[in-house]
Amino acid sequence: MRPGARIAAAIEVLEAILNRYQPVAMALTDWGKAHRFAGSGDRNAIGGLVYDALRRRASLAWALGDDGPRALAIGAAPQALGISAEAVIAACDGAEHSPPPLSDAERAGLTRDMAEAPDAARADIPEWLWPSFSAQFGGNAVAEGEAMARRAPADLRVNTLKSTQEKVLKALLPFGAAPCPVSPIGIRVPPPSGAQRTPNLQAEAAFQAGWFEIQDEGSQIAALLSGAGPRKQVLDLCAGAGGKTLALAALMQNTGQLYAYDADRNQLKPIFDRIKRANVRNVQVLRAGDETALAALGPRFDVVLADAPCTGTGTWRRRPDAKWRLKPEALAARQAEQRSVLARAASLVKPGGQIVYVTCSILPEENVEQVAAFLDAHRDFRIVPTADAWAAAGLAGEVPVSADGRSDTLLLSPGRHGTDGFFIAVLARSA
Numbered sequence: 001m002r003p004g005a006r007i008a009a010a011i012e013v014l015e016a017i018l019n020r021y022q023p024v025a026m027a028l029t030d031w032g033k034a035h036r037f038a039g040s041g042d043r044n045a046i047g048g049l050v051y052d053a054l055r056r057r058a059s060l061a062w063a064l065g066d067d068g069p070r071a072l073a074i075g076a077a078p079q080a081l082g083i084s085a086e087a088v089i090a091a092c093d094g095a096e097h098s099p100p101p102l103s104d105a106e107r108a109g110l111t112r113d114m115a116e117a118p119d120a121a122r123a124d125i126p127e128w129l130w131p132s133f134s135a136q137f138g139g140n141a142v143a144e145g146e147a148m149a150r151r152a153p154a155d156l157r158v159n160t161l162k163s164t165q166e167k168v169l170k171a172l173l174p175f176g177a178a179p180c181p182v183s184p185i186g187i188r189v190p191p192p193s194g195a196q197r198t199p200n201l202q203a204e205a206a207f208q209a210g211w212f213e214i215q216d217e218g219s220q221i222a223a224l225l226s227g228a229g230p231r232k233q234v235l236d237l238c239a240g241a242g243g244k245t246l247a248l249a250a251l252m253q254n255t256g257q258l259y260a261y262d263a264d265r266n267q268l269k270p271i272f273d274r275i276k277r278a279n280v281r282n283v284q285v286l287r288a289g290d291e292t293a294l295a296a297l298g299p300r301f302d303v304v305l306a307d308a309p310c311t312g313t314g315t316w317r318r319r320p321d322a323k324w325r326l327k328p329e330a331l332a333a334r335q336a337e338q339r340s341v342l343a344r345a346a347s348l349v350k351p352g353g354q355i356v357y358v359t360c361s362i363l364p365e366e367n368v369e370q371v372a373a374f375l376d377a378h379r380d381f382r383i384v385p386t387a388d389a390w391a392a393a394g395l396a397g398e399v400p401v402s403a404d405g406r407s408d409t410l411l412l413s414p415g416r417h418g419t420d421g422f423f424i425a426v427l428a429r430s431a
C-alpha cells in the first residue's frame, strides 16, 4: 500500500476507536479482516500510525487545530511512517484509497512550533491530570510527558531457572537486543522506528522454551527489590497473570514457598500455563477470591508483594488510548482498592517481614500519598529507604535515582529510566 492508503486506513481505524469506542486491538483486527489484501507490513505500519496518533493526541490536536481521526492520522504520519511532511502532503492527493488533499491549516500544522503550546498539550497529558503530573515531575514534567508519548522498547526478563542473559542475548541478537541498564537479568529490544516491523518475540524458539518473559525493567526492579530469596515465605497478593510471581520464583531459586493470590479468577487464568513453561515449582496458586484461605496463612510471610490495582498511568506508552479514557472516578476507585490491598497485606506479613507496595502509576495519589496514609494507620511499619532495600537485596551497581527526587521510595519513569512508570515502596514491620 502507498503512504496515502496507509493514512486513509489509519483514519478509518481511528474513527472506530474515537467515535465508536472500539478497543484499539479490536479495531485494528477488524480492519485487517475487512481488508485481506493488506500484507503484514501494511498492517504493521497502520498499527504503528494509529498508536502514535493516540500517544500524541493532545499535541497533534493543538498543532492541527482539530482532535478528529483525520487530523491525528495526518499529524502523526511523518514520524510514524518515517516520511517527510512534504511526502505526507503529496500522499494525500484525493486519488482512490488516499485521503482528500490537506487544508491550509493541516499543512501548517505539520510543521507548527510546539514551543507556543500549553504545557499539558506539549506533554500530551490530559488537562485534568496536569496539576498532579506536573507536581510529581516538577521542571521535568514536559520532558516526562514527551517520553511517555514515544514508542516503548520490549523489555525481557531472563528466566534464570532455564537460561542465562548471555544465551538469550545471543538468541535475540538479530533484534538488536542489549542488556537493560539496571536489571542484571534484563534485556531490551528497541522499538521499531517509522514503519519498521514490530518484532514478534513470543514466536521465537527461546520464548517457547521458557528462556525469557516479556517484562518491563520496572517490574523486574520491583521483584529484585522485594527481598524475596531462597527458602523464604513469600506472598504475591495481586498476582494477576503471574508476571511478578515468575520473577519471584526465579529469585527464590524454586525453593521456599511462594503463594499467588488474586481477587479475580479471570486475571489469574494464564498463570498456570506460564508456571509450567517457566519450570517454576515452588508456587501454590490460591483459589481466586478465597479470602478465608488467604487469612488462614497470616501472619507468616517474610515478604508480601502488593502489586496493587492502579490506573496504569505508567504504561501509557503501551496503552495510549487508556491515557485519554481515564476519569477521576476510576482514579478514586483504584485508590480505595489500594487502601484495602495494603491493609490486607499488613495482616499477612510477619513481624520483621516486609510489604513491597508497587504500582504501575506515576500519580502521587496512588503512590506516596497511599504510603503516607498507610504508615499513619499502621504504627508498627516503617519505610525502608531505597538504598537500604537495594543493599539488602544484594543488588550491585548504582541505586536508581527516584524520578520525584525522594530517597525513601522509588519512582521509575520513561523519561529518567527508560522503563514504564513504576512506584516501589518497601514497608518493614517491626520485629
Ligand SMILES: C[S@@+](CC[C@H](N)C(=O)[O-])C[C@H]1O[C@@H](n2cnc3c(N)ncnc32)[C@H](O)[C@@H]1O
Binding pocket: 219, 237, 238, 239, 240, 241, 242, 243, 244, 245, 261, 262, 263, 264, 267, 307, 308, 309, 310, 337, 340, 341
Ligand atoms: C497490577 S495487576 C497485577 C499484575 C501482576 N502482578 C503481574 O505482574 O502480572 C493488579 C491485580 O490486582 C488484582 N486485585 C484487585 N483487587 C484486589 C484485591 N483486593 N485483592 C487481591 N487482588 C486484587 C486485580 O485482579 C489485578 O489482577
